[in-house]
Amino acid sequence: MLKIVQGEVYDPINGIDGEKRDICIEGGKIVAEVEGAPTIDASGMVVMPGGVDIHSHIAGSKVNTGRKMRPEDHRGDVVPRTNVTRSGVGYTVPSTFTTGYRYAALGYTTVMEAAVPPLTAKHAHEELNDIPLLDKASFPLMGNNYFVLKYIATGEFQKVKAFVAWLLQATKGYAIKIVNPGGVDTWKWGKNIESLDEKANTFDVTPRQILTTLARVQEDLGLPHPIHVHCNNLGVPGNYETTLKTMEAVEGRRIHITHAQFNSYGGESWARFRSKAPEIATYVNDHPNVTIDVGQVIFGEATTMTADGPWQYRLHQLTGHKWVNSDVEMETGAGIVPYRFSKRNSVNAIQWAIGLELLLLIEDPWRVFLTTDHPNGGPFYFYPQIIKLLMSQDARLEMLESVHKWARTRTSLKELGREYSLYEIAIITRAGTAKALGLKEKGHLGVGADADIAIYPKLDDPEAMFSRPRYVIKGGEVIVEDGKVVKDGLGKTFFVEPAYDEAIEGEIREDFEKYYTVTFENYPVQLEHYLPRHEVIPCG
């Protein structure tokens, strides 16, 4: 039991905009009333639901290879053990314990792992269980899956649908993730595809078909979150047209475009590189079926890691930096390249500006979300810096002056006067993301919600304010005080259990046994072993 009194509450899902309200907690949930509960005096403070990150890379085979390959990343950022917390290392690819603590210390309590190869899903869950304090879910990669492509090629929609449902259950996944549809399959022979109507390699299917089919599957299965799409041609000058076509392809069905910053580029070469954020924002503004997260660039170190093998190879060739590629049989790929975003680099400066343009130009905060695509655009713990830039045009203009001039001449950022309110910040960091994810007990403070709460001191400097919450409460318990973790513990993992026609298991078994190198029986993630604390989010 706990009662938070006198706080200025920002709870957009319930329409509460900075009013003084008391919040009552019992049994890990928000309740209407508690008797005789200890109180937290939140006068002079801002009370928000715990943050919900819709797209991050925190666990699994790719993230862990990123850790292994970058000792130089960890050495300068060490985290000693305390009486309460485990030790670890930070910077762009933090160790698991540190990942959990750092998110919690920002007031975030729920985080999505956005790209899991189904074959290594057990690995992702093992790591998720070692990320303390947070609730989590993971998105299995499906846009280049052999069976998805095969049944699209044969025109058997019902089989695609059954397979997707089976795969979500087998991996204990939450949403359909699509990365460079068709292109990663093609990369398995060292090539890529560049338009929505080019054919993939293993089967004669196009990105357009993959997108439309999976969008339909998502709708039919009633999954809580739309298809989560990393578009074709990511990172490449001129790619905004592909992004527009991707959004058009789903014909009004729901779609989430992730780290859209990396897909809002104009110009036909690096020399002509420019922002096309206004074009993307206009499309999003006109199409309520679309949500995006930005993938904001943070100047400094990053580790780029995606399932987009061909893009990562290209980035390796552009930079000469060390490169990991790891193709996963029948399913997907992975590439990792360390990167440094520099203020003096013309392209980096434009990339930085594009993220902000998207956030400022998309009018409906319920459809644009704050991410850095951690650790691709930079580490998640720089969110407070971005919040400050959104809330203050002065801060923005000051920073804009300090970066390469192309950010001023080839983007619209300097003309944008919009300043976010705390209410809007609460939407793009928790309420909106929870809603887009279909997590009904997250992202708000109404009766019945999970008692995940962040209490920030109300300061003039939003960066200072959001960097150091006075309290963070998770499941009704105080886990952070003054930005320090005071309690350790394990959160839960969400997944979905869409119904499917079991005939699909017999259907896929023959090819599975021929072409995979693990047995069909040993492939699924066993709930009892890999999800010690879990919750099924209903479909439909």
Add this chain to the structure above:
Amino acid sequence: MEIDNVVCAFCGCVCDDITVTVEEGRISEVKNACTLGRAWFLGHSSNAHRPSGTVNGRPVSTEEAVEEAARILAQARYPLIFGLTSTYCEAQKEAIALAEVLGACIDCCTSVCHGPSGIALQGVGEPTCTLGEVKNRADLIIYWGSNPAESHPRHLTRYAVTPKGLFTPRGRKDRRVVLVDVRPTPSARAADIFLQVKPGKDFECLWALRALIKGIDLEEDAVADTGVTLAQLKDLADRMQSCRFGMLCVGQGLTQSRGKQMNTTAVFLLVRELNGFTKFAAMPMRGHGNVTGIDNVLAWQTGYPFGVNFSRGYPRFNPGEFTAVDVLTRQEADAALIIASDPVANLPRPASGRLSQIPTVALETRESETTKIAKVVITTAPAGISAEGTVYRMDNVPLRLRKVLPSPFPSDEEVLSRLLERVKELKHA
């Protein structure tokens, strides 16, 4: 009773299609496994006669042995935790937690097998893939410094040489197999081409291959003393560039000979450059048991894959300083906890000798050279036979070991978690 789809983690192949027959409390038959795997399963059928533990050779209960082990470790100023190869990730996690509480050094067999591959990854990255990609696509397989016929027998039949895959429907007929080694091993029989490199000359050959694929004209004397002719290397370079999908399997012949991480770095650079022509991957032939698992768990919990030191309360990594052989040879470690491996048999003499001078605690399923010298021995249930948990294949694919036989002994995970609790209490007191 027949149990299907049992996972064998004797070698890094981690075959998960083994059928084990259990009769009257013992394993009577093993199907699908190679001779190594078969011997592993059959050999563990009866160790019930062993004492639960010993202290100074005297049989004691598990509790007493744990108590003594806790006392030794809690008193030590610089304990070493080493091994962790033949156990599963859930137990490895407990060992890391223990190392953290003790401020110990924790290292695994990686530092004496494929550590140089890990260091090459840190230097230049690594183009790789899962084993199914090899089965489905690879038409050129190169084993370099590896003798899979004896170390990873089913690598040949299940993944890389003979299996029929999606784009390799004729199996062996769709592939060319090259073996490069310092002597003709039994694996040579599986190869179409065998290149005999002089010991210590791998790097020179790899570097020459890099030059050749870059179109640099080499003179014959550039490869003098390597044991291989320029013509042979040119032929290999041609095959590498013209294959559809190549796989270079990195053996310990590269990681444990002159050049070490320079050899593996040369491999990863060569393979990286080959991706400018075709699709090419490399993969360390990770050896024993779940050594890939401990690399993974250490990496996700500490950021580093082996040789981690907690003496400052946070993880530090420095191969050569915090790796077991070095900590022992320099006589720094003043107590040791050895888990599921046999360093006395396998480490160089100056390092293994130290283990008999200091109080050593060994968690083992059976007698070994290490249990013979250990002050405290705690008998545990063998992983994958009487204890279940997660293991990682050499390509980082996770699989779950099963428990097919009961055991009178606790699992590594149970013992380590009890040990952790006791050490915490003693440290607190």
